[in-house]
Every structure is written in structure tokens, then in C-alpha cells.
Amino acid sequence: MVAEAIRKAALRLVRERGYRNVSIGAIAQAAGVARQTLYNRWHAKADLILDAVFEETGRRADDQLPLETGDASRDRLERLLIGVFNHLRADGDTLRALIAAAQEDSEFREAFRERFVAPRETIVTDILAEALRRGELSREADPDTLSTMIHGAFWYRLLNGRELDHELARSIARSVFP
Template structure:
């Protein structure tokens, strides 16, 4: 861990979906994952919790992974959008703090962690995860850094992708291992990785 366009959504087949039912499915998948974990999550359980037919879900999504990806994309955009309008060092700091809160306290953060774990041993999940979520968000993050660099707000010594990996990697690692994410960790990462060298003591 996101060109400035919104993350690409996979086209869905079938009849036009009812928005209330669509949201019910996304919320049900989110809640059930938090309650029971990825392995126990089934289309049948999602259908029961959402109050929709299983066949309806299969018309809209081919798998539970695609349902979870829709949930993750929408919740990420709402909870910690990538700063794209004249980003500053402080807005990047806020973005990372928002990301840490998302992983630590938001049910949708568990979706992200579950998909990271599942992608390690399932190539199909890894492909969809990269194409639909990681790739588009990383493109937004690159643009954020490029704008901040151009404005003289930050001066990273690493390339953009390596900079973002170094910033988000420790946050994701601590979340995956169930360790708290102290605010001071993020502040230190910002100071070391993004502060222009002339501003270091």
C-alpha cells in the first residue's frame, strides 16, 4: 500500500441491482468477516444476513473476494481518501493516521487484512486485489507524493513506491500481528522519510 482516477470497479453482469440490496450485501459481508473470519465466510451466510437470494448475489459477484473488494474500495474512499488537492506533509501525516485507525478500529480494516493474508496463497485473490485495490490506490499515492514534492512540502530520498512501502509497511505489519500502532511511529516515519534534509536537526 493508492493517475488520480478513482479505483476501477469490475463490471457486473445481470440485471440492474437495487442499491439497498447491494449495500445490504456489502455490510453483511463486512460484519460476517469481522465476526467469523475469512475462512468461515460463505455466500450462503452473506445472503441470509443481507436478506437476499443466493442466486442474486452470484449474478452480481462471482465470489466472496469480489464482494469484499467492493466493500474495501468504498469504505477506503470514505474513511481515508488519498489527499489529491495540493497535498502537504501534514495531509500525508493525516492520511497515514487515518490508515492506522482504519486497520485498528474499522471493521473494513479487517477486510483489508484478510485479503492481504488470502492473497499470499491464492493467485486469483492476489490478481484481483492488485488490479482493483492496491494498484489504483498506489497510483493515487504516487500522485500525492509527486504533488507534495513539486510544491516543496516533502523531499523523500527514496523513489515514490519505495517511500510508500516504507511508510505503510510498518503500519500494516503491526496490524497483521495484532500489535497497537502508536501515533509516534507514524510521526517518526514522516520525519525520517519525508522531511527535507535541510530541515533535519
């Protein structure tokens, strides 16, 4: 439960002050633990923040996907994207900071890829693979490339400081499933 308290303190501080203005020391103080407790568990600030955001968004990403699969794949994809974009209105700046941190530290980039990026790719490629089975997507379509283009679209918008709105979610879903 100490880890959860630390994650919550980290997420709160990062949302209040921004990624760059929060130190490991400040997170330790807010969580009421020693700095060493954090370093025992996380390699660096980026790893801790990734963990805090990952735990949080992992739950939310699951919330967005219906258990039943009766809906059209286009609607599932649009709803997933709307959920992701809603989340990024709160934590988009943190995600931008983590993507930037990943460019400066190849070890963190690997961790980021494994724990954050890859699971989210799977959610989208699962929707696309199901669409292929149902005949909602051309048999020549490549789910990996489409998934790259879908995730890429909102990374690109986010990193260029532009809005992620429902219109974009709808337009991406319509581009993938014309």
C-alpha cells in the same frame, strides 16, 4: 441497491464474526437474497468482501485528504496515515484475511492489487510527487520506493499483529520528510 444491501450485510457479518467464520450463504441470508444472486456478481467470498471493504474505505480515504493543498506534505502524509490507521482498527483483521486470501489465489491477488492496492498507492505517490514539486523532498528521492516503504510499514505491522498508532503515523511521516 441489492448490491449495497449485500455489501453492508457482508461487512457487518465479517466485523462481528471474522472473515473465516462468514460463509457466502450466511451473507445471502442476512441480506435476504438467494446465494445465486451473490455468485452472479462476485466470483468468490474474497471478491465480495474486497468490494464491501473497498467501497467503505474508498470513501474514508477521500475524507482524509484535504481539497486544498496548503499544508506541508509531511502533515498531509501524517494525517492520511492517521485516517488509514483509524480505519484499520475496525477492519484490520479483514484486511489481514484478504491479504492471506490473495496469497492462495492468483486471480484474486490481481483483483486485489488492481482495485484495492493500486488506488491507495496513487494517493501516497500524489502527495510525494507534489512534495517533489514544492522542494519538500530531495530531487534524488524516488516516490515509488518511498510509497512502497510507507505502505509496507503498515502492512508489516498489521500482519505481525502489532499496533498501528498515531506515533507510527508521525514517525513514518518524519522519516520520509526529515
